Amino acid sequence: MSFSTELLIKVLVVLATAPVMALGLTLLEVKGSAWMQRRPGPLHVGLRGFIFPLATAAKYLQKETIIPNDVDEPVFKWAPAWVIAAVVGLFTIIPLSPTLIVRDLELGVFFLLAISSISTIGVLTAGWSSANKFSLMGGLRAAGQLIAYELPLILSVVGVVIQAETMSTVGIVEKQIEFGFPFVISGQGIAFIIFMIAATAEMMRTPFDMPIGESELTMGFFTEYSGIRFLIFYISEYINLFVMCAIASTLFLGGYHVPLLPTEWVNFYGPLVLIGKTFLLAFILIAIRWSFPRFREDQLQTLAWKVLIPLSLLNIMATAIMKVVF
């Protein structure tokens, strides 16, 4: 198979998988919130609420695209593209099994951190180009938050990289299989908690949804978006949720493998195990979203700079010392 055919097939598979996963997580979110807060819509309407995500997508697809007068049109129109390109690009390094991965990059984890930082540009330009004070406020809050929480995200992963001695995602999972326990039990528990908190903040989900804050900023940086562009922001939020939870399961929870299952069969159960772990993590984040109020802006920054970053630096130090001692 030539390189270009292989590339085309991989791109098509990723483009087909990403929206399906987003659809699944949307369903989990609306059903979960309905179950926790007794919302009749997603629980009873239309095939017991299962029609809900499809109906949402269909609704936004047939809505008119409204572009306000004063916006900076090219920047405004292309802002969603940055966000979705960044989140879909991360599918490259998610290993569903040792072989079922787009490309097992040697610098996998580093690739993750580099590519995920691109979406900040989309958020910022969306907020700025909307020519709307609330959107600008949302964009600025988002940028401040994304810059602050990118550091603990990166630093918490460094501990895993030190312990696994590799940056390749498949290599990290293989190391955990070899070790017998996933990294969350064997040394990186604090890093896992830091990673999940930072990832929640990067995804701008409650309790870190200051940039969106629908009750004060009316959706923040995407107030002015409608139709398909709003749908792109909405979908990329759930694709991002999937990607972040999948990467957290890969780095900390043993990825496509669970202890006691035979490693020869990993190509068969691998995808199911990883998607199962991902949806479990996503469910925890959804439960958090529907139970907690949002942070105040200064509390949010304090948490990042004064708690999470020093803690993750300590974690790196401890891991490095353990690595040298043992």
Next chain:
Amino acid sequence: MEAVDIFSYFLLLLLLLSGVKVVTTSNVIHAAIFLVFTLATTAVLFILLSAEFVALVLILVYIGAVIVLFLFGVMITRAPLGPNAELDNDQNKLLAAVISLSIFGIFTYILLQTFDSTVVISEGTSTKLLGEILLSRFVFPFELVSFVLLGALIGGITLARKDNALMDEDQI
């Protein structure tokens, strides 16, 4: 000509066009976005030269941090929508052309003199090699640079922050 060659010439053309747009556009945010394209094209060129680490550092540090901070700074200070007349200026076009051409000439000369089609790394990955060199042969410059950056950071904070404690001491 191989497909890779055609692709890299196309990338170079793209790099040149977006580089020209960065300096000619009179909208600050547009300039920043064209700078993102310039840096992204450079990153792709580095990947074609099998220097993935440098490419990813370009994306992480320049696109993910420098440009974001730049956009953040522009937006938090005044954020003008539309073109900015101050950015159009016709002064010193000749001087600018001379300076940029001579920088281009000097770099081309030095690079050709030093490397001229010698393959430094023929196989394996450059990342591991880079890490080993950074922590062995170049460990002193590496530490020195981090020290300078730390100094710059502390200096920046000192200049920007109106620390109440310090002000009280001055007033006494």
